Amino acid sequence: MNATASLDARGKSCPLPIVLTAKALRELNAGEVLLVRANDLAFVSDIEAWCKKTGHELLGIVSESGFLEARIRKAA
Amino acid sequence: MGVTEEALLDDPSAEPQPSGVFETELRRLSQRVAELEARQHSLARSAAQEDKITLLVFSNSLDRLLAAFTMATGAAAMGTRVSLFFTFWGTAALRRENVQTKKSLFARLFGWMLPKGSRNLPLSQLNMGGMGPLMMRRLMKQKGVASLEEMLALSRELGVNISVCSMSMDLLGFQPQEMIEYPNLTYCGVATFLERAATGKMTLFV
Incomplete structure (x- = not known):
């Protein structure tokens, strides 16, 4: 699925990746997908926890060279 | 039977x-x-407690405030309502830098000796007469860690609630016009804190 918007949180440390994700997702409509790039060590664990808590769907996390790429579908 | x-x-x-x-x-x-x-x-x-947490900010150390605001912005990003209660030394962290007010001797002394706002906070360890916080801030910038001021701005944006203990204000001689501009900043007492803490899911003392 193509991402509607993307967020570059590379080089940013906790809690910025999830705080910026939350902010970016506010701008999207339900069902749209946000692509988040980050390289914070806590990113995998935190984005999983964040999605679990907020109910948005984590479509997957891909490891790119030197950073991670998560796709999140906004819940209704 | x-x-x-x-x-x-x-x-x-x-x-x-x-x-x-x-x-x-x-x-x-x-x-x-x-x-x-x-x-x-x-x-x-x-x-069925409400999805909210309460942080009691007692200290005005930069490191402790960073911890408090990391949790506050993180929780707010997760859809949890957050209340920060600033009490005692913590209140000094919310002062503005240059405000002139008429004060009694003790209030003037407190005002002079306690940090004036977020940019002037000491570290609880390795303060080294103010060198510590400068180095810490530089390092944080280098490492992509949000500064206290950035986190305060994020808190404002995410609707984190800030309340200030009126007794501490009175005791330390701080006046409302000395405090930062923050949406819905209120002055309150222990009952407000306890009521909010008791109906929330978590309370931390920072």
Whole structure:
């Protein structure tokens, strides 16, 4: 699925990746997908926890060279 | 129960009695069920705490405030309502830098000796006469860690609630016009804090 918007949180440390994700997702409509790039060590664990808590769907996390790429579908 | 039931069924002379005994027992049991149901409802209600957390910010150390604001912005990003209560030394962290006010001697001394706002906070360790915080801030910038001021701005944006202990304000001689501009910043007392903490899911003392 193509991402509607993307967020570059590379080089940013906790809690910025999830705080910026939350902010970016506010701008999207339900069902749209946000692509988040980050390289914070806590990113995998935190984005999983964040999605679990907020109910948005984590479509997957891909490891790119030197950073991670998560796709999140906004819940209704 | 089982014995009585069997005895009643076996004994034909007891024939007219069962309905009476059973009815009494049935009434007693259904009353008990209703009682337990009511209790279960009230328990379920009290267990359903609101999705909110409360942080009591007592210190004005930069490191502690960073911890408080990391949790506050993180929780707000997760959809949790957050209340920060600033009390005692913590109140100094919310001062603005250059505000002139008429004060008593003690209030002037406190005002002079306590940090003036977020940019002037000491570290609780390795302060080194103010060198520590400067180095820490530089390092944080290098490492992509949000500064306290950035986190304060994010808190504002995410609707984190800030309340200030009125007693501390009075004791340390701080006046409302000395405090930062923050949406819905309120001055309150222990009852407000306790009420909010008790109905929330978590309270931390920072």
